[in-house]
Amino acid sequence: MTKSRWSDADIPSQAGRLAIVTGATSGLGYEAARALAGAGARVVLAARDANKAARAMASIRRVHPEARLDFRPLDTASLASVRAFADGWQAEAQPVDALLLNAGIASVPRREETADGFERQLGTNYLGHFALAGLLLPHLRPGPATRVVAVASIAHRSGRIHFDDLQLRHGYAPQVAYRQTKLALLMFALELDRRLRAAGSAVRALAAHPGLARTDITRRGDRAGPWRGSPDARSSAPSASRPPGAPARSSTRRPRRRPRAEPITGRTGSASSGAIRPSRTSRCTRATPTRPGASGPSRRH
Numbered sequence: 031m032t033k034s035r036w037s038d039a040d041i042p043s044q045a046g047r048l049a050i051v052t053g054a055t056s057g058l059g060y061e062a063a064r065a066l067a068g069a070g071a072r073v074v075l076a077a078r079d080a081n082k083a084a085r086a087m088a089s090i091r092r093v094h095p096e097a098r099l100d101f102r103p104l105d106t107a108s109l110a111s112v113r114a115f116a117d118g119w120q121a122e123a124q125p126v127d128a129l130l131l132n133a134g135i136a137s138v139p140r141r142e143e144t145a146d147g148f149e150r151q152l153g154t155n156y157l158g159h160f161a162l163a164g165l166l167l168p169h170l171r172p173g174p175a176t177r178v179v180a181v182a183s184i185a186h187r188s189g190r191i192h193f194d195d196l197q198l199r200h201g202y203a204p205q206v207a208y209r210q211t212k213l214a215l216l217m218f219a220l221e222l223d224r225r226l227r228a229a230g231s232a233v234r235a236l237a238a239h240p241g242l243a244r245t246d247i248t249r250r251g252d253r254a255g256p257w258r259g260s261p262d263a264r265s266s267a268p269s270a271s272r273p274p275g276a277p278a279r280s281s282t283r284r285p286r287r288r289p290r291a292e293p294i295t296g297r298t299g300s301a302s303s304g305a306i307r308p309s310r311t312s313r314c315t316r317a318t319p320t321r322p323g324a325s326g327p328s329r330r331h
Contacts (some may be wrong), residue, residue: 044071053133116165145227155211189213
């Protein structure tokens with residue numbers, strides 16, 4: 031029997047549900063917001079840029095004219111922004127059915143710090159989401175269909191939590207920082223789920239590995255241009271033989287080969303190493319939307 035590929039059409043009805051998606055103006059966050067809105071959910075796009083959010087909502091409404099969409103400003107790199115978002119939500123007193131912790135950055139070439147003094151990838155990818163989930167926890171709708179989903183990565187397998195240098199002041203490298211944040215997100219999701227169960231809550235916390243996707247995650251916000259391999263970057267790249275404003279010429283050169291992925295070791299560290307590594311048995315869970323009132327088994331990959 032041929033197994034059909036999963037698509038948005040397989041999402042059960044999300045009518046009557048409310049989802050908050052961080053980083054929903056592009057990439058995985060945008061696709062999640064579009065799919066959830068298409069299934070009937072009211073979706074709140076939590077992101078930094080109001081103009082990008084307006085364009086994202088207009089794009090979604092072209093596909094789903096009846097989509098119920100809202101924008102709320104949120105910068106996960108700023109704890110003040112996270113607090114303001116949570117305070118605003120408390121004032122509205124609306125129950126949340128799905129909280130998708132998606133916003134993130136990667137490959138920041140040199141070490142940077144947030145306004146709160148955290149290493150930028152750690153602050154953006156993990157600490158902001160940790161704070162947001164904690165502040166919104168009282169607003170999660172009680173029930174087995176409610177989800178907190180952390181967008182992790184299989185990169186966690188080669189990640190370490192550097193407890194002796196958590197902010198990587200003495201040994202920064204772009205991928206070292208990124209892998210630490212994704213391992214932290216995975217550990218957070220697993221521990222939050224354990225604590226929810228221990229407290230008798232039916233709410234579930236999950237981690238999802240989205241696979242390799244060509245998104246803007248490696249951009250450093252408004253200070254960076256398009257990804258080098260994108261059509262926008264190729265058409266806007268300066269050329270010694272082409273004056274500014276002239277149309278780009280087609281190229282017959284073979285595309286540059288992508289670097290091979292690093293091998294995943296999944297080794298376990300010792301207690302004296304000052305770091306934690308995941309074991310080979312650790313896995314991310316695919317978070318599939320559920321019907322209201324139904325728990326449904328989680329699929330693993």
